[in-house]
Amino acid sequence: MPAFAVVTSDIIAQLQSIAGVEQVSIAQADLALRARDQSHHAAHPGDVVVWPQTGQQVADILRLANACRIPVTPWGMGTSLEGNPIPLYGGILLSLERMTRIVAVHADDFQVTVEPGIGHKDLNAALARHGLFFGPDPGANASIGGMLANNAAGIRTVKYGASKDNVLQMRVALADGRLIRVGSRSVKQSAGYDLLHLFVGSEGTLGVITEATLKLYPIVEHMGAALAAFDSVADAVQAVVAIRGSGLDPAALEFMDAAHATMLREAEGVNLSDHATLFMEFHTPNAQALETGLSLVGSICEELGAVSFRATTDPAERRRLWHARHASYEISVRKYPDQQFYLGDVAVPISAYPALVQYIEQVRTDYGVPLYLIGHAGDGNIHVELPYATDEEYARCVKINGLIVRQAQDLGGTATGEHGVGIGKARHMRDEHGEALDVMYDIKRLLDPNGILNPGKIFPGHDE
Numbered sequence: 001m002p003a004f005a006v007v008t009s010d011i012i013a014q015l016q017s018i019a020g021v022e023q024v025s026i027a028q029a030d031l032a033l034r035a036r037d038q039s040h041h042a043a044h045p046g047d048v049v050v051w052p053q054t055g056q057q058v059a060d061i062l063r064l065a066n067a068c069r070i071p072v073t074p075w076g077m078g079t080s081l082e083g084n085p086i087p088l089y090g091g092i093l094l095s096l097e098r099m100t101r102i103v104a105v106h107a108d109d110f111q112v113t114v115e116p117g118i119g120h121k122d123l124n125a126a127l128a129r130h131g132l133f134f135g136p137d138p139g140a141n142a143s144i145g146g147m148l149a150n151n152a153a154g155i156r157t158v159k160y161g162a163s164k165d166n167v168l169q170m171r172v173a174l175a176d177g178r179l180i181r182v183g184s185r186s187v188k189q190s191a192g193y194d195l196l197h198l199f200v201g202s203e204g205t206l207g208v209i210t211e212a213t214l215k216l217y218p219i220v221e222h223m224g225a226a227l228a229a230f231d232s233v234a235d236a237v238q239a240v241v242a243i244r245g246s247g248l249d250p251a252a253l254e255f256m257d258a259a260h261a262t263m264l265r266e267a268e269g270v271n272l273s274d275h276a277t278l279f280m281e282f283h284t285p286n287a288q289a290l291e292t293g294l295s296l297v298g299s300i301c302e303e304l305g306a307v308s309f310r311a312t313t314d315p316a317e318r319r320r321l322w323h324a325r326h327a328s329y330e331i332s333v334r335k336y337p338d339q340q341f342y343l344g345d346v347a348v349p350i351s352a353y354p355a356l357v358q359y360i361e362q363v364r365t366d367y368g369v370p371l372y373l374i375g376h377a378g379d380g381n382i383h384v385e386l387p388y389a390t391d392e393e394y395a396r397c398v399k400i401n402g403l404i405v406r407q408a409q410d411l412g413g414t415a416t417g418e419h420g421v422g423i424g425k426a427r428h429m430r431d432e433h434g435e436a437l438d439v440m441y442d443i444k445r446l447l448d449p450n451g452i453l454n455p456g457k458i459f460p461g462h463d464e
């Protein structure tokens, strides 16, 4: 890691002249609030928070930081789960929280151009009056910039894709102070290297997104939800593969183990039994297609041994169910108030999902530890939640997660389906990418030769 310079009063004065006095803070409260994300990784504050308000200000801040060798860590909403926005080496915490404008709604093109700090829920609330919405939905009100930087996905990705599938054009500020446009507003693009998708998923290590044009979908009128409960995890995940293979097109296909279903019932009062459960949602253009879809999915689940199946088109009930599903992580955390959570995020091709889940079940038995399973099953993505309190238990979580990651990679999958690499997954990148990781280093060095952009992330080397 290169040696960084300290943030002096002269640097602060220069930041104030770029962004304005009110947009720069060294107050402990501002630094502490942005010293950690929602993961278990330890907090580390920046030395100064800056809230730029234009793309040009972002570029000017980067040019200054690069010339002075000051680390810069971009910050969206801080909801990451792998330590991605923690300013490990101090320096400038570049918060995009005040760049929240909707620049233009291109309703006829099903597109919107936004600044990066807007939350996706806030964006969707504003788009509703145009009858449009942005598809990817991580549970938290993550910022668009943070979602693109992590390539976030979520419950609707099975139908609407991940963040990378829903962006057409971005403006990106580079370490040397250039402000470039990547991509275009055309849905079809084949003009040279795909720089757009180089920056998507780069977690603020290659540049800072200052504007993005996103793809949108019309809000469908007909939505239905279904719940299927199974005696065994194996039956439930087998049903996932069958539903995906049936040609049905779920808008969400989520899995949770019996322990999670019980927690949700107790905490949220939703009508769930103590069984491995599939949560599903369907979006269709008319009522008949919805009825047919719900009936077909019911038959598949019953054939595969569901002990119960319930479908609803009642909007209030559907919202209640999804609210409970979204709250599941917080509910787990609340259940263990004196413990921390180690959260895994592996993904595999859908046909390998049953084998992966079976392996995780075996690990649970072998280690005799509390271990909860929940995931976006329709995408082959699963989160393993492991509570821990002591250093010894933490070391065991790292070991168990390492085994699960290795199994997912061996099954043709990945160490991280949607949370990104951050600090937590860096140790698995060599296994995942082999020599391609060296090419990533080369790209990083080309765009950020002084290593100022979000140092300590993605690449192995930073000791946790």
Ligand SMILES: Cc1cc2nc3c(=O)[nH]c(=O)nc-3n(C[C@H](O)[C@H](O)[C@H](O)COP(=O)(O)OP(=O)(O)OC[C@H]3O[C@@H](n4cnc5c(N)ncnc54)[C@H](O)[C@@H]3O)c2cc1C
Residues within 6 Å of the ligand: 037, 038, 073, 074, 075, 076, 077, 078, 079, 080, 081, 084, 085, 096, 116, 137, 138, 139, 140, 141, 142, 143, 144, 145, 146, 147, 148, 149, 150, 151, 152, 153, 154, 155, 203, 204, 205, 207, 208, 209, 210, 329, 330, 418, 419, 454
């Ligand atoms: C309860 C809960 C549920 C979640 N569920 C899901 C889920 O289902 N699916 C999912 O994918 N994620 C999920 N997440 C994780 C999280 O919401 C996502 O990782 C999200 O993308 C983080 O966005 P953020 O705005 O909070 O970004 P931050 O956490 O602030 O930053 C994320 C990364 O992007 C960088 N960054 C931020 N803004 C920019 C920018 N403008 N330009 C360049 N880099 C930038 C940061 O440096 C950091 O590396 C969940 C989190 C919580 C707390």
